[in-house]
Amino acid sequence: MKPQSFLSQNRSALWFLLSLTVFALIVTVLSDAMGNGMISTSFVKTLGKTLCLMLVAIAMDVVWGYTGILSLGHMAFFGLGGYMIGMWLMYARTEIIVTESLRAAAIPPTPQEIHDSVGTQIFGVVGSSEFPAIWLFAHSFWLQIAMVVLVPGVLALVFGWLAFRSRVTGVYLSILTQAMTLALSLYLFQNEAGLRGNNGLSGLQNLPGLEDLPQATLSLAFFWASAVALGAGYVLFAWVVSGKMGSVIRGIRDNESRVRFLGYHVESYKLFVFTLTGIVAGIAGALYYPQAGIINPNEVAPIASIYLAVWVAIGGRGRLYGAALGAALVSLLSSWFTSGGAPDIPLGFYTLHWTDWWLVLLGVSFVAVTLLAPKGIGGLFDLLGHRHPVPERVGDFGPDKGARRTVEGEEER
Amino acid sequence: MKTLLEMSGVSVSFDGFKAINNLSFRIGEPELRAIIGPNGAGKTTFMDIITGKTRPDSGTVVYGEKSISLLKMSESEIATVGVGRKFQKPTVFEAQTVRENLAMALKNKRGPFDVLLYRKTQAGARRIGELAETIGLTDALPRIAGELSHGQKQWLEIGMLLAQDPRLLLVDEPAAGMTPAEREHTTDLLKRAAQKHAVVVVEHDMEFIRRLDCRVTVLCEGSVLAEGSLDHVTSNPEVIEVYLGR
Numbered sequence: 001m002k003p004q005s006f007l008s009q010n011r012s013a014l015w016f017l018l019s020l021t022v023f024a025l026i027v028t029v030l031s032d033a034m035g036n037g038m039i040s041t042s043f044v045k046t047l048g049k050t051l052c053l054m055l056v057a058i059a060m061d062v063v064w065g066y067t068g069i070l071s072l073g074h075m076a077f078f079g080l081g082g083y084m085i086g087m088w089l090m091y092a093r094t095e096i097i098v099t100e101s102l103r104a105a106a107i108p109p110t111p112q113e114i115h116d117s118v119g120t121q122i123f124g125v126v127g128s129s130e131f132p133a134i135w136l137f138a139h140s141f142w143l144q145i146a147m148v149v150l151v152p153g154v155l156a157l158v159f160g161w162l163a164f165r166s167r168v169t170g171v172y173l174s175i176l177t178q179a180m181t182l183a184l185s186l187y188l189f190q191n192e193a194g195l196r197g198n199n200g201l202s203g204l205q206n207l208p209g210l211e212d213l214p215q216a217t218l219s220l221a222f223f224w225a226s227a228v229a230l231g232a233g234y235v236l237f238a239w240v241v242s243g244k245m246g247s248v249i250r251g252i253r254d255n256e257s258r259v260r261f262l263g264y265h266v267e268s269y270k271l272f273v274f275t276l277t278g279i280v281a282g283i284a285g286a287l288y289y290p291q292a293g294i295i296n297p298n299e300v301a302p303i304a305s306i307y308l309a310v311w312v313a314i315g316g317r318g319r320l321y322g323a324a325l326g327a328a329l330v331s332l333l334s335s336w337f338t339s340g341g342a343p344d345i346p347l348g349f350y351t352l353h354w355t356d357w358w359l360v361l362l363g364v365s366f367v368a369v370t371l372l373a374p375k376g377i378g379g380l381f382d383l384l385g386h387r388h389p390v391p392e393r394v395g396d397f398g399p400d401k402g403a404r405r406t407v408e409g410e411e412e413r
Numbered sequence: 414m415k416t417l418l419e420m421s422g423v424s425v426s427f428d429g430f431k432a433i434n435n436l437s438f439r440i441g442e443p444e445l446r447a448i449i450g451p452n453g454a455g456k457t458t459f460m461d462i463i464t465g466k467t468r469p470d471s472g473t474v475v476y477g478e479k480s481i482s483l484l485k486m487s488e489s490e491i492a493t494v495g496v497g498r499k500f501q502k503p504t505v506f507e508a509q510t511v512r513e514n515l516a517m518a519l520k521n522k523r524g525p526f527d528v529l530l531y532r533k534t535q536a537g538a539r540r541i542g543e544l545a546e547t548i549g550l551t552d553a554l555p556r557i558a559g560e561l562s563h564g565q566k567q568w569l570e571i572g573m574l575l576a577q578d579p580r581l582l583l584v585d586e587p588a589a590g591m592t593p594a595e596r597e598h599t600t601d602l603l604k605r606a607a608q609k610h611a612v613v614v615v616e617h618d619m620e621f622i623r624r625l626d627c628r629v630t631v632l633c634e635g636s637v638l639a640e641g642s643l644d645h646v647t648s649n650p651e652v653i654e655v656y657l658g659r
Contacts, residue, residue: 243533244516247506248517248528250507257466258500258504260487260489261464261497262489262492262518263493264489265489265524268524269528283587288552
């Protein structure tokens with residue numbers, strides 16, 4: 001066997017990286033920051049956010065399309081990543097503002113006074129001035145960056161361990177992940193949770209210490225950071241799902257008890273995939289929310305994770321570029337339709353306002369793709385040839401079955 | 414001949430129905446053993462207990478030189494100590510190629526990080542080549558397993574069993590859906606495996622059992638009815654009763 005490089009064995013990863021680079025360069029050249037102005041700063045932000053959504057979508061594809069776990073919790077990990085970076089952004093920026101304003105005072109403020117004053121500024125909106133314990137590391141950029149990885153990672157690890165150990169599978173597992181997401185979102189809505197309740201964290205688009213930098217430049221920097229993260233994430237996941245690991249996790253998707261009888265500890269594999277994708281989702285969120293500027297508990301609500309599943313289903317499960325394309329296309333279309341970009345359609349007796357009807361269109365597309373084109377948008381690439389004509393997966397493509405089995409929890413005889 | 418697996422006093426019931434009733438069974442290494450019995454005799458449940466899929470209500474199952482109890486181990490742990498199983502209905506990974514199926518079964522470390530960092534080796538490729546030749550699927554290696562015929566899937570499953578290099582092979586109806594020539598080949602394979610290892614074959618086909626030429630255990634209503642050579646058990650009036658009396 002000839003040794004081959006990873007990229008030559010994974011052509012789609014190579015093409016994806018090339019397209020991503022070309023796209024990023026085009027956006028850069030046309031952006032405001034380069035003085036060209038064909039792409040507005042706000043649109044650069046939208047594109048940067050889209051790249052983050054593509055990253056969480058490929059993570060979702062690995063956990064759902066490859067391993068067969070329909071997780072309705074990955075946007076919760078995404079949101080947690082956003083909260084973690086948001087805590088530092090808010091703390092550090094408020095600290096700068098407070099220090100500025102206290103400098104004029106006759107007696108220089110002590111560090112404790114500054115700290116208390118920052119607390120009053122941040123938590124005044126929920127009628128408090130005390131820092132909750134979870135803000136312990138918020139003053140330190142690096143500690144809080146560690147939290148971006150640790151908090152979603154540990155949550156995914158603990159939740160996954162409990163769920164997989166009990167051998168909960170299929171639609172029951174989906175319900176369980178959704179319950180986790182809902183519980184987290186409801187908890188964050190409470191002021192006592194220490195993350196400003198339904199106000200969420202705001203002003204995240206202003207980077208502490210970089211106030212002089214125009215948003216045009218900042219947005220482009222975040223756009224590039226998102227692009228690099230997406231590229232790295234794509235290569236990471238392409239590596240995970242290729243080779244023997246990919247073989248085992250696809251085996252788990254199609255018949256997990258058979259994999260068990262081959263001697264693989266299925267629960268460890270699920271936990272590995274669930275945790276790794278949870279961490280990547282957290283990182284994607286940490287890049288997304290500074291571009292969005294604000295995060296509140298609504299972003300963590302179960303509906304967000306359901307949208308994520310819809311993107312991946314429309315894009316095509318079981319192939320990374322499909323999930324990435326699905327997320328990009330649907331989320332961009334979504335913002336076009338809901339922001340009033342799409343022209344209303346007068347039908348004479350009734351005018352179709354897309355702001356009202358977009359969700360209906362999305363729902364119909366989801367059902368249509370699931371029934372008529374289960375391979376999704378990614379399936380179009382099969383038409384280009386090269387690929388094996390046989391479907392990636394034989395048998396049931398229904399959305400609620402992770403593994404191929406006749407009765408839940410039973411192995412086929 | 415050392416004892417490899419010993420079951421004693423094993424009982425299991427599903428909703429009051431006694432699928433296995435005070436069953437005792439032992440097999441040595443090397444040994445070839447055939448298990449026959451009417452439908453519902455508990456043949457598949459017997460395999461389920463050994464492989465850890467079903468937990469018995471009472472009794473013991475000990476395995477190997479150290480006499481470890483299989484009852485406390487998970488399915489994957491039991492498989493890694495050397496118990497391999499071929500299912501009645503071929504259950505290969507239909508969305509993957511024949512090569513991938515064999516590679517997954519190949520004896521290697523099974524932890525997630527071992528698998529993630531696994532690199533293909535010359536030895537592994539050679540072993541897959543040998544196995545493919547043994548099961549007559551050399552040309553089919555790059556094909557998707559779902560495209561194979563029923564008989565070929567049976568072969569692939571047997572290949573996956575051999576790839577695990579188990580010490581105890583549990584083979585459920587290996588000859589189903591095979592041509593006479595293929596059956597003969599299967600018999601040879603099983604006999605060859607039984608020169609070194611313990612092989613338990615569950616089969617309905619008496620002709621096939623006769624060709625295996627080994628000790629036969631007759632199961633009926635969850636316990637051992639008779640044991641001995643095929644001629645011995647088929648002349649047993651109780652065995653004739655359960656087979657013809659139905």
